Amino acid sequence: METLFSQQFLVEGGDFRNAGNASTQIKTILKQIGIPGEVIRRVAIAAYEAEMNMVMYAKRGVMTLRIEPMKVEISVEDEGPGIEDIELAMQEGYSTASPEIREMGFGAGMGLPNIKKNSDEFSIASTVGKGTQLSIRIRNRVVQSE
């Protein structure tokens, strides 16, 4: 499929000051392009959770936004501790966040489940000690004329 738009966003682990900037930019881009509101809402949730996971757990990571006529794709690749038990990490309420992070209202164990819930296609792969990759695809419900 032809890519209409693509952009990479760098995310620094531990950088709570700028946390949320990448997903906010993604939302702005989708709005400017004229993606339907319902699609934007789902992408924004998935992008925010993926970004926060990198801020909380990874050393650094890259989030790539790709917009195609039929779908919006977000791929995430981070350098970090990886996830030991993916099945457990996908369970709502399970979290390995520190008490400090939880006090800020993060680490509720809802991130990955929220991403999955808002994706049409979702895949996750992880290598302990190396990092985690996510692929998030959300169907673009309005077919573009070109």
Next chain:
Amino acid sequence: MKLDQIVRQLGVRVRTTEDKVKEVEVKGGYASDLLSDVIGNAKEGYLWVTLQTHANILAVAKLKDIAAILLVNSRKPDADTLEKAEKEGIVLLESDLSTFELVGRLYEMGIR
């Protein structure tokens, strides 16, 4: 309901973006201190009631097109939260009441 009606009736303090209070329409409300919960469940135009005061609440408000953030129990927004909220045009409100009491009053006013 317009935000300024809520501000007057509850006697809450407006900390940022005062000029928007008259225009903003509140379509509903959500109370939670877990950001993932808010990202997943709050809706556009909702008033968000929380005790979190750090700047990360602003990204959540922006992503969800929240009408305003209402801080409970006399909690003060962090200095960078105030600065960023003003810059990004997000309304921050402060109240001396608890979440329970605020939500009860808002619900009575018809915010659901």
